[in-house]
Amino acid sequence: MNHLAQAPAVALLAPADTLKAVMSGAAATTNPVYSVIADNVHNVGSLDGATEVALVAAPGSGLLAVASISIYNGDTAAVTVTIKKTDVVLTTITLAVGDTLFINGNAIQTVNSAGNEPDSSDVTVGDAVDVALGDSQDALLRWSTGDASDHSLVVGLGDTSQMLHITDKGAIATDWAVTSPTHPTLYVHSNTTPTTDYLLIGTHNGTSAIVDVVGGTTLFVKAAGNEIADFVQTASAVNGLKFLSNSTGAAPAIGSNGTGAEADIGLNLLDSNGNELLEFVAVASATNGLKVTNATTGNPVMIGANGTGATADRGMKLNDSNGNELVTLAATAAAVNEVTITNKATGSAPTIAATGGDTDISLSLVPKGAGLNISTGPFQVRSSTAVTATVGGGTTGLIPAGASLVVVTSDDANKQISLPAATVGDRIRILVGATGCELISVTAADKVNDVTVGATNEAALTAENLYDCQYVATNKWVVIGYTKLGAVQAALVPDAL
Numbered sequence: 083m084n085h086l087a088q089a090p091a092v093a094l095l096a097p098a099d100t101l102k103a104v105m106s107g108a109a110a111t112t113n114p115v116y117s118v119i120a121d122n123v124h125n126v127g128s129l130d131g132a133t134e135v136a137l138v139a140a141p142g143s144g145l146l147a148v149a150s151i152s153i154y155n156g157d158t159a160a161v162t163v164t165i166k167k168t169d170v171v172l173t174t175i176t177l178a179v180g181d182t183l184f185i186n187g188n189a190i191q192t193v194n195s196a197g198n199e200p201d202s203s204d205v206t207v208g209d210a211v212d213v214a215l216g217d218s219q220d221a222l223l224r225w226s227t228g229d230a231s232d233h234s235l236v237v238g239l240g241d242t243s244q245m246l247h248i249t250d251k252g253a254i255a256t257d258w259a260v261t262s263p264t265h266p267t268l269y270v271h272s273n274t275t276p277t278t279d280y281l282l283i284g285t286h287n288g289t290s291a292i293v294d295v296v297g298g299t300t301l302f303v304k305a306a307g308n309e310i311a312d313f314v315q316t317a318s319a320v321n322g323l324k325f326l327s328n329s330t331g332a333a334p335a336i337g338s339n340g341t342g343a344e345a346d347i348g349l350n351l352l353d354s355n356g357n358e359l360l361e362f363v364a365v366a367s368a369t370n371g372l373k374v375t376n377a378t379t380g381n382p383v384m385i386g387a388n389g390t391g392a393t394a395d396r397g398m399k400l401n402d403s404n405g406n407e408l409v410t411l412a413a414t415a416a417a418v419n420e421v422t423i424t425n426k427a428t429g430s431a432p433t434i435a436a437t438g439g440d441t442d443i444s445l446s447l448v449p450k451g452a453g454l455n456i457s458t459g460p461f462q463v464r465s466s467t468a469v470t471a472t473v474g475g476g477t478t479g480l481i482p483a484g485a486s487l488v489v490v491t492s493d494d495a496n497k498q499i500s501l502p503a504a505t506v507g508d509r510i511r512i513l514v515g516a517t518g519c520e521l522i523s524v525t526a527a528d529k530v531n532d533v534t535v536g537a538t539n540e541a542a543l544t545a546e547n548l549y550d551c552q553y554v555a556t557n558k559w560v561v562i563g564y565t566k567l568g569a570v571q572a573a574l575v576p577d578a579l
Contacts (some may be wrong), residue, residue: 348364
């Protein structure tokens with residue numbers, strides 16, 4: 083016989099409660115008979131089809147414990163019987179011909195005329211009625227109507243135990259040797275070693291909950307049988323992975339999770355062989371990070387430094403495997419100009435170019451201290467800047483800062499071109515066209531070959547000659563002239579304007 087439920091009494095009747103039974107319809111020939119024992123009361127009688135029959139009348143005062151109920155179907159057809167406490171359905175059951183329903187303090191069961199449990203029998207427990215388990219009603223099952231709009235099945239675990247174990251029948255009587263948790267917890271046991279290997283779900287304390295593969299090493303998350311994620315445990319692990327949701331407008335986050343000495347532990351991304359693909363190293367109290375931005379069709383993706391406030395213009399460094407700097411990318415607040423590196427197809431040289439918002443942008447190679455810009459191969463400058471001599475050397479007559487080769491057009495040998503404000507080490511070559519011109523400087527204190535040309539003097543440049551101008555010290559230009567045949571001119575001495 084299968085014991086479907088246990089309780090110390092079938093029902094406790096309050097002073098106004100009546101224990102009743104009713105059939106779903108009239109009997110074919112003979113109404114079932116019943117026998118009920120409640121404290122010192124023993125009632126017997128017959129049911130009356132679809133008319134309710136009082137098995138035990140209301141006690142009027144105090145509580146009356148119903149100890150047992152039995153109902154025998156002596157009809158020629160199956161009958162369905164519902165037992166109620168006043169208007170609350172306790173159970174509904176269909177009895178085949180010759181079946182007897184027994185309900186007592188230990189069990190609800192049906193037996194046939196041979197004393198055996200029938201092959202099939204439905205037992206129904208009504209809304210908001212508890213099926214109690216254990217001598218002291220230690221756990222409960224209920225179809226709960228607590229939410230009037232959405233009834234549900236509720237399992238009430240023991241107030242002390244708080245555990246629900248799922249295992250095979252062979253291990254059902256196992257001593258699990260688990261300390262009772264404070265909050266309801268589900269244990270799904272392995273058939274291999276059910277005592278030590280199980281999936282633990284629960285212990286929700288109002289803030290956090292746990293999913294734990296106890297005794298195992300891996301938790302798989304799958305969809306349609308395919309792996310979505312594998313969570314693999316390392317022996318004695320103290321660091322884990324942390325997933326953070328976020329509010330509107332803020333991105334969720336994935337990070338490492340460690341405390342104490344392990345608080346700044348970083349994160350590694352591995353390939354399918356367990357080898358490192360990418361390593362993220364943490365810095366205590368970090369405020370700067372790396373930002374990767376995708377892009378729409380036709381636009382490049384971006385990798386950049388990410389900082390705010392005082393750390394907004396931090397730039398970026400690329401290090402070698404020893405942690406030493408390979409390249410430092412320095413940031414400028416509100417920058418609009420940058421360097422673009424472009425690869426090329428076979429037969430063409432890659433380019434490093436100044437690009438950005440400005441119309442004219444120079445490209446500077448700046449050595450440190452007394453260092454030099456050194457090329458291990460031939461260095462060739464192919465670009466030139468055109469200027470046109472003017473009266474006073476302004477506008478089109480001004481040589482742009484950073485110009486390397488300047489080609490001069492002049493229609494009057496007395497018109498002027500102007501050297502720009504310079505930095506020590508600047509070098510400008512000037513090729514004069516068919517008509518000569520005069521050379522001055524935009525900086526009043528500048529000298530050419532030790533003669534001031536910024537305000538009072540000018541140096542005559544001869545047609546079709548090349549002049550090599552080098553800014554060797556503050557306010558000091560040295561200019562050497564070459565004829566179109568390559569001969570060095572006599573020293574160039576500026577004279578009065």
